[in-house]
Every structure is written in structure tokens, then in C-alpha cells.
Amino acid sequence: MFAYCTDPASLDGLAWLACYLTTGKHMAFYASFGTVMLLLAITAPTALLFGFGGAVAARARFLPLRMLGKTYIAIVRSVPDIAFFLFFVIALDQGLEYLRLLALCPDWDQPVRQGNDFVVCSAAKLPSNSAPQWVHEVYGFLLAMFTFAIVFGAFAANVLFGAMMAVPRAQIETAEAYGMTRAQTFRRILVPQMWVYALPGLSNLWMVLVKATPLLFLLGVEDIVYWARELGGSVTPRFSDYPHGDWRVWYFLALLVFYLLLTRVSEIVLERLMKRLTFGQATTGGMAA
Amino acid sequence: MKTILTATAALALGTGMAFAAEHSETVRLGTEGAYAPYNFLDDNGEVAGFERQLGDELCARAELTCEWVTNDWDSIIPNLVSGNYDAIMAGMSITDERDEVIDFSDPYTQPDPSVYVSTMDDVDVENAVVAAQSGTIQAGHVASMEGATLVEFATPEETVAAVRNGEADAVLADKAFLMPIVENESELSVVGDDVLLGGGIGMGFRESDGELREKFNAAIQSMKDDGSLNALIEEWLPDGATF
Amino acid sequence: MSCVETIADYALRSIGFGERLLPREGYTLCQQFTLIGSGMIWNIYFGVLALCSGFVLAVALAVGKASANPLFRKPAEWVIFVFRGSPLFIQFFFAYLLFLSLKNSYPFFGAFTAAWAGALVVLFLNTAAYSGEIFYGALRSIPRGDMEAAEAYGITGWNKFRRITFPTMLRLAWPAYTNEAIFLFHATTLVFFSGFPAWQQRGDALYYANYFADKTFNPFVPYPILAFYFILLTLSVVGLFALASRRLNRHLPREARQKLRLRPNFLR
Structure with a gap:
């Protein structure tokens, strides 16, 4: 980074620190904060979408759809997210490759499972073996995002389901009295009104999602926790220009500050949103002293 | 929800095809x-x-x-x-x-021998608390030793840290991994003989x-x-x- | 080896009884079910104890945060903020370090570098903070009329808290508190995974699931078994909480019971 960094062993104090904190490894560490924020920014709306789908399915009149929605909510909510992450991503990846195998290699005659191996034709590999590394990373990131969305979608579905039930009956009845169809009532009355009931639940869910991001490293994404462990561990002079002892405390302290800040900012934003949503509405949120 | 799935699948199919045409022998x-x-x-x-x-x-x-x-x-x-x-x-x-x-x-x-590293020179590893990374052949070895108590940590880093801070009496790991650490820290030293595990x-x-x-x-x-x-x-x- | 023998050997393995060595071959479904089930003892131990002890502190924190006196309010706010605002595994990491250094100066803390005590303390504080926030939200939602009616009857002070505020708070918070209980049981899987070391291969359900995934190189069997156990556990937790909820709301007419969800479903 800096010109004087060519021989770190001769440096000390701030100059050494400046060089140390700008190594390629540290740059990757800083970039991973972006990864986490990006994941949060994409996952939250996707999970909300899954949750909406799940909630609508769970209150559908068509029985199999209702069962499907309820099972999704019940099962995914019951299983610890960590256990889910440990096998689901590989299953998802294999599922996608199997679909591609069916689509791209119609004359493939070998079994897909050969002993322990999962084998598909090379065209069906996802991403293709010769794809540059960043494509693999983006793919891994998308898988992680999708998995997060499925897990948190179930929780969001539970919240939205409750919120839909919480919209006062009278509102629905009035809509029916005006001759709105079920779909119209849903679109014009239920959905706009449910958000205020859903927001406390959804904001808590957001807090839980923020704190679940350290699990990213289980999904093969090199996130802040991965780099903090990697950088904090002691290194001997043989393998690095910047040998140091066990510095994990400092890196984890930095993570702690990051998470506390993120939580504080979220709290403030969500509080404002709640004030706006409850403005003029006769709910407890609006009236709470 | 279904449209999302189809869209994701289509996207997945698309990205792959774009790169399939490039040189094929990447390992x-x-x-x-x-x-x-x-x-x-x-x-x-x-x-x-x-x-x-x-x-x-x-x-x-x-x-x-x-x-x-x-x-x-x-x-x-x-x-x-x-x-x-x-x-x-x-x-x-x-x-x-x-x-x-x-x-x-x-x-x-x-075959790379494993060694015990400890802060004490005279520790009897057969009857000591021994740290190892979980899921390694060393952890399996310590678990099968009659008198020793196995403590498992998730990373190799933590196993060495456990010896430094006294949680464990010794750590068992690959010699090639431990030697650079021992050379760098005066309070740590190799105890006992090499242990041959695995090929x-x-x-x-x-x-x-x-x-x-x-x-x-x-x-x-x-x-x-x-x-x-x-x-x-x-x-x-x-x-x-x-x- | 028959399955009954396996169960006899390994059902209590996680707390140190039975066979000393973990299975080293076969890795049958029976072995996996037994050992992972054995590990569930720890998940239940951590979950139940943390939940019960955390409940008391949570009520104190909620009352503290709602208090007008900054001497009570500030500490309660900070405890809730720090423990709700940081990931559990970072809390485990710092707690472990803290207990290690305390242990060197005071032998009393010797037990706390082991998971059974150390992780329990962290989980206790963690769930107290989360539940405290839930209870605090419920406290703020108690209908004014209830309190005014109590005062009109001359019920004040401790009596008012015990007979009006506390039960109403519980009633309002119950759905969210149920969710917190589910999350807490899930969180117990992190204890050995990224927190405390496992001694003599005594670990929780995830530890053994991980062991089998590691030995068989096949994640598709042990983790679904773990999921199965957790579905059972969650169902029982939800069932118990529903029973408690029925008791809390027993004074209400049947159809009104559903309606008493003023701030509905806030998770955690």
C-alpha cells in the first residue's frame, strides 16, 4: 500500500501498524463487511417475499396449499438454522445441477449417484468448472442468500400470518359489505393494514437476521468472522511479514462494535418507521405511552 | 414463489452456459x-x-x-x-x-509424525489433559488413550491457545504444524516421542x-x-x- | 451389536456414562439416533435452566427499563442493548476469555471455563436480555384502563404489580416469549460448535451430528436426524407454552382469548 511497506521488519509503531492494516488480507477483511451488508440488503426483501408467499399459502382455502404453507412454517421454524445450513446448501446445489442435467444432457446414461459421488455431465456443472473464480463466489453467495431467505422466510411467514389475523374483523366485513371480492379485500384492505401489526415482529426478525450473519462462513462465504479468525490467529515470522501473537480479541472486539452499531442504527430507523406507520392509527403501538 | 424458482433456475442455467464454451481443462x-x-x-x-x-x-x-x-x-x-x-x-x-x-x-x-507440545517439560501425556482439533486423526488417537482426557477445539489455533493458558496440559498435532510455533515461543516445547498416525x-x-x-x-x-x-x-x- | 445394546452403551454418553469410546465403525442409523439423542440432554439442560433463570432477570430488566429512575433504567437498557445487539458466538468467545482470566486469580471460577457452567451463564444473560425487551414492550402496551381501574379499587404498589401489571404483561408477551424460547433452544447448539471446548467427547446433539458427518462424510443423514429431534423438542415447547397460555387467559371468555394480542407476534 505505502511505499515504505517493502520491509515491514524494519518498521515499528504507527508506520508498522499502517502497513499491517493495509495488507491484501486486511483489504479482503474490509471488503467482507460489504459482503455482509449486501447479503442483508438482498436477503431481507427476499425473505419477506418468501414469508408473504408462506403466509398467503397458510391461509389459502385450497387445502393442499394450506398444508404446504403450514408445514413450511412449522418445519423450518423448528430446526436450528445452523443444522439447516450444514446440509441444505449442498443439497440445493446438487438439486440445481440435477435439473440442469435433465435439461442439458438428455443422453446422459450414467447414474447420478455413483457410490458417494454425485456426478453430472460437465455442461451441467454449476457454475462451469472453467468459469473464473468470481463466478463461483457469486454463485456461492447466491446459494447462501437463498438459504437464508428460506429460513427467515418461514419466520417472516409466521409474523405476517399473525398480522393478517390481527387486522380487525370489522375492516374486512365493511369491505365485503361494499361488495369487494375476496381478492380485492385482500389487496386493498388486508395487505395495506397488516404492516403495522407485522412491523414489531419483522423488526425483531431483522435483528435476529443481522446476528445470524456469522453463520455465513458455514455456507462457504468468506465473511467478516472468517477473516477475523484468520487475521487474529497468531502467525510466525516464517509465514508472514507481519508476525504477531494471538490477536483474536482485538478483531472480535471490532466485530462487536460493528454489530452493536448496526443494531443501534436499525433500532433508530425501525422506531421512526413505526412512528410513521402508526401515525393517526388507533393501535396500541400508536397510543403506547 | 413459483416464478422466483423458475427465474432462479433460468438464471442458473444461463450463467453456466455462458462459460461452458471457454477452455475446458480447468481443475x-x-x-x-x-x-x-x-x-x-x-x-x-x-x-x-x-x-x-x-x-x-x-x-x-x-x-x-x-x-x-x-x-x-x-x-x-x-x-x-x-x-x-x-x-x-x-x-x-x-x-x-x-x-x-x-x-x-x-x-x-x-508419513508426518505428530508430536505433543506443552509448557511443562515433564508432563506425562498418557495421563494428561490433551487438546486436539476436533475431527482430526489426533483427536481420534487421544480419545482412544486410556488415561488421557481429550479436549476438542474447533480450530488448530485454539488448541495451541489452550496449552498457553493452561486449559490443557499438552496439544497433539502434526509436527510440521507445531514446529514453527515451538521455534517462535520459548515457553512451549516438544514433549515425548513422535507419534505415527496415518499414512x-x-x-x-x-x-x-x-x-x-x-x-x-x-x-x-x-x-x-x-x-x-x-x-x-x-x-x-x-x-x-x-x- | 444389536440396537438395544447400542442404546445401553450410548444413551447417556453425553454426560459421561456408558462406553468410553465413540463408535468407530458401522455408523448405523441406530448409533446415530442414539448418540445424537444423547446429546439432546445438553440442549435441554441449557435451554431449560437458562429459560427459567433468565425469566427472573428478564422481569427485573423490563421493570428496570420501564422505570423513571435513571439509576435503574440505564443499566437495564445497556444490558439489553449489549446482549441483544451482538451475535451469540462473540459473547461466547469473550465470556470464555473472561472466565479464563478470572480463573487464574480466583479459583472459584474454575468451573466456568467448562461449558456446563460458563455457557449457561452466557445463555442466561442472553435470553434475559431478549425476554426483557419483550416484557418491556408488553409493559408499555398494558391498557391504561386496567391500571386506572386498579388504582380506583385502591390497589397500589407491590400489590398492583403482583396482581395486575405482572399477569397482564405476561399475557401480552406470551406469543413473543414462546418464540424466544424456541430461539433459545436453537441457540444451545452453538455452545460446542463455536464457543466452549468439548471434554472427553461429551457434547450436545450438534456435536455428535458433526462427529458422524465427519466420519461418514455424508451430511444428509446426521443433520436431518438432528432436525427431527429439534422438531420434537420445538413441538413440546410450543405445547407447554400453549398450556401456560391457556392458564394465563383462563378468566377470558373462549372467543376473546384469541383477540388478546395487542402487539401481536413480535419475535424475539
Whole structure:
């Protein structure tokens, strides 16, 4: 980074620190904060979408759809997210490759499972073996995002389901009295009104999602926790220009500050949103002293 | 929800096809990147170490384009058999258990002994609290020792830390991993004799991928023949035996 | 070896009884079910104890945060903020370090570097903070009329808290508190995974699931078994909480019971 960094062993104090904190490894560490924020920014709306789908399915009149929605909510909510992450991503990846195998290699005659191996034709590999590394990373990131969305979608579905039930009956009845169809009532009355009931639940869910991001490293994404462990561990002079002892405390302290800040900012934003949503509405949120 | 699935699938199908046309002989090598001197991340965050140099040379000799990928140790074999990379080069000892699931190349190191490291010179490791990384052959070994108490940690770093702070009396790990640490810290020292566990270290392949294994076996053999493998071992594993 | 023998050998393995060595071959479904089930003892131990002890502190924190006196309010706010605002595994990491250094100066803390005590303390504080926030939200939602009616009857002070505020708070918070209980049981899987070391291969359900995934290199069997156990556990937790909820709301007419969800479903 800096010109004087060519021989770190001769440096000390701030100059050494400046060089140390700008190594390629540290740059990757800083970039991973972006990864986490990006994941949060994409996952939250996707999970909300899954949750909406799940909630609508769970209150559908068509029985199999209702069962499907309820099972999704019940099962995914019951299983610890960590256990889910440990096998689901590989299953998802294999599922996608199997679909591609069916689509791209119609004359493939070998079994897909050969002993322990999962084998598909090379065209069906996802991403293709010769794809540059960043494509693999983006793919891994998308898988992680999708998995997060499925897990948190179930929780969001539970919240939205409750919120839909919480919209006062009278509102629905009035809509029916005006001759709105079920779909119209849903679109014009239920959905706009449910958000205020859903927001406390959804904001808590957001807090839980923020704190679940350290699990990213289980999904093969090199996130802040991965780099903090990697950088904090002691290194001997043989393998690095910047040998140091066990510095994990400092890196984890930095993570702690990051998470506390993120939580504080979220709290403030969500509080404002709640004030706006409850403005003029006769709910407890609006009236709470 | 269904449209999302279809859209994702379409996207997935699309990205793959765009790259399928490029050169086909890329081999992806999976490693842990946290096991110096075999493999670790250098200051620039690149995979480095004994296996990086060896792997690059093997790929050059086998005329393959190689790409390094890091993966968590716990899931390194499931990801190989699932096809996320084509070979493992991660300081992995050849054991019967692993051999049932994947195929190994010929070993590229002699069996690497494990050693105990402790802050005390006179500790009786047979009746001590011994730290090891969970899921390693060392953890399995300590678990089967009658008098010793096994303490498992998730990372190799933590096992050494446990000895420094007195939680464990000694740590059992690969000699090549522990020696650089012992040389650097005066309070740590090797106790007892070397423990021989597992075979040498080899590359791991899918059992259905015999062709690739043969290519690398030929390359390993040629490096053994012209002495370049021994030169690498002497450079990176000063305590290791040569071929 | 028959399955009954396996169960006899390994059902209590996680707390140190039975066979000393973990299975080293076979890895049958029976072995996996037994050992992972054995590990569930720890998940239940951590979950139940942390939940019960955390409940008391949570009520104190909620009352503290709602208090007008900054001497009570500030500490309660900070405890809730720090423990709700940081990931559990970072809390485990720092707690472990803290207990290690305390242990060197005071032998009393010797037990706390082991998971059974150390992790329990962290989980206790963690769930107290989360539940405290839930209870605090419920406290703020108690209908004014209830309190005014109590005062009109001359019920004040401790009596008012015990007979009006506390039960109403519980009633309002119950759905969210149920969710917190589910999350807490899930969180117990992190204890050995990224927190405390496992001694003599005594670990929780995830530890053993991980062991089998590691030995068989096949994640598709042990983790679904773990999921199965957790589905059972969650169902029982939800069932118990529903029973408690029925008791809390027993004074209400049947159809009104559903309606008493003033701030509905806030998770955690």
C-alpha cells in the first residue's frame, strides 16, 4: 500500500501498524463487511417475499396449499438454522445441477449417484468448472442468500400470518359489505393494514437476521468472522511479514462494535418507521405511552 | 414463489452456459488455507505454502489449468464428492476411513509424525489433559488413550491457545504444524516421542474421477524422479523425511 | 451389536456414562439416533435452566427499563442493548476469555471455563436480555384502563404489580416469549460448535451430528436426524407454552382469548 511497506521488519509503531492494516488480507477483511451488508440488503426483501408467499399459502382455502404453507412454517421454524445450513446448501446445489442435467444432457446414461459421488455431465456443472473464480463466489453467495431467505422466510411467514389475523374483523366485513371480492379485500384492505401489526415482529426478525450473519462462513462465504479468525490467529515470522501473537480479541472486539452499531442504527430507523406507520392509527403501538 | 424458482433456475442455467464454451481443462483444487506450512493465506490473502507450490508445479507438468479454492475443513470431503471442486490438497493424511469415500493419489510426503507440545517439560501425556482439533486423526488417537482426557477445539489455533493458558496440559498435532510455533515461543516445547498416525499426505479425488488421479500420479512420480519434490520438502518441511 | 445394546452403551454418553469410546465403525442409523439423542440432554439442560433463570432477570430488566429512575433504567437498557445487539458466538468467545482470566486469580471460577457452567451463564444473560425487551414492550402496551381501574379499587404498589401489571404483561408477551424460547433452544447448539471446548467427547446433539458427518462424510443423514429431534423438542415447547397460555387467559371468555394480542407476534 505505502511505499515504505517493502520491509515491514524494519518498521515499528504507527508506520508498522499502517502497513499491517493495509495488507491484501486486511483489504479482503474490509471488503467482507460489504459482503455482509449486501447479503442483508438482498436477503431481507427476499425473505419477506418468501414469508408473504408462506403466509398467503397458510391461509389459502385450497387445502393442499394450506398444508404446504403450514408445514413450511412449522418445519423450518423448528430446526436450528445452523443444522439447516450444514446440509441444505449442498443439497440445493446438487438439486440445481440435477435439473440442469435433465435439461442439458438428455443422453446422459450414467447414474447420478455413483457410490458417494454425485456426478453430472460437465455442461451441467454449476457454475462451469472453467468459469473464473468470481463466478463461483457469486454463485456461492447466491446459494447462501437463498438459504437464508428460506429460513427467515418461514419466520417472516409466521409474523405476517399473525398480522393478517390481527387486522380487525370489522375492516374486512365493511369491505365485503361494499361488495369487494375476496381478492380485492385482500389487496386493498388486508395487505395495506397488516404492516403495522407485522412491523414489531419483522423488526425483531431483522435483528435476529443481522446476528445470524456469522453463520455465513458455514455456507462457504468468506465473511467478516472468517477473516477475523484468520487475521487474529497468531502467525510466525516464517509465514508472514507481519508476525504477531494471538490477536483474536482485538478483531472480535471490532466485530462487536460493528454489530452493536448496526443494531443501534436499525433500532433508530425501525422506531421512526413505526412512528410513521402508526401515525393517526388507533393501535396500541400508536397510543403506547 | 413459483416464478422466483423458475427465474432462479433460468438464471442458473444461463450463467453456466455462458462459460461452458471457454477452455475446458480447468481443475479446481480445494484447500483449507489455515494449516501452515502446508497451506495458508499469505499477507495478500492468496493461498500459499508447500502445497501451493507443489500443486502449481504438478498442474504445469500435467498440462492443466488449476484454480485454488478455500473451503472449511469440516465440509471439505462432502464438497469434493458433490463436485464443487475436483481435488483436495489440504495436508490430508491418507487414512482407511477417508479412502472408503474418496480416492487418494500417491503420497507426496512421507508419513508426518505428530508430536505433543506443552509448557511443562515433564508432563506425562498418557495421563494428561490433551487438546486436539476436533475431527482430526489426533483427536481420534487421544480419545482412544486410556488415561488421557481429550479436549476438542474447533480450530488448530485454539488448541495451541489452550496449552498457553493452561486449559490443557499438552496439544497433539502434526509436527510440521507445531514446529514453527515451538521455534517462535520459548515457553512451549516438544514433549515425548513422535507419534505415527496415518499414512503420508496425498491428494484426494472423487472415486469416479480415475483419469484425473492418474494424471496427477504421473506428475507426482516425475517430481519424485527428478528430485524436485525432495527440494520442496526440504524448503517447507525441514523436519520431514524425503523420498 | 444389536440396537438395544447400542442404546445401553450410548444413551447417556453425553454426560459421561456408558462406553468410553465413540463408535468407530458401522455408523448405523441406530448409533446415530442414539448418540445424537444423547446429546439432546445438553440442549435441554441449557435451554431449560437458562429459560427459567433468565425469566427472573428478564422481569427485573423490563421493570428496570420501564422505570423513571435513571439509576435503574440505564443499566437495564445497556444490558439489553449489549446482549441483544451482538451475535451469540462473540459473547461466547469473550465470556470464555473472561472466565479464563478470572480463573487464574480466583479459583472459584474454575468451573466456568467448562461449558456446563460458563455457557449457561452466557445463555442466561442472553435470553434475559431478549425476554426483557419483550416484557418491556408488553409493559408499555398494558391498557391504561386496567391500571386506572386498579388504582380506583385502591390497589397500589407491590400489590398492583403482583396482581395486575405482572399477569397482564405476561399475557401480552406470551406469543413473543414462546418464540424466544424456541430461539433459545436453537441457540444451545452453538455452545460446542463455536464457543466452549468439548471434554472427553461429551457434547450436545450438534456435536455428535458433526462427529458422524465427519466420519461418514455424508451430511444428509446426521443433520436431518438432528432436525427431527429439534422438531420434537420445538413441538413440546410450543405445547407447554400453549398450556401456560391457556392458564394465563383462563378468566377470558373462549372467543376473546384469541383477540388478546395487542402487539401481536413480535419475535424475539
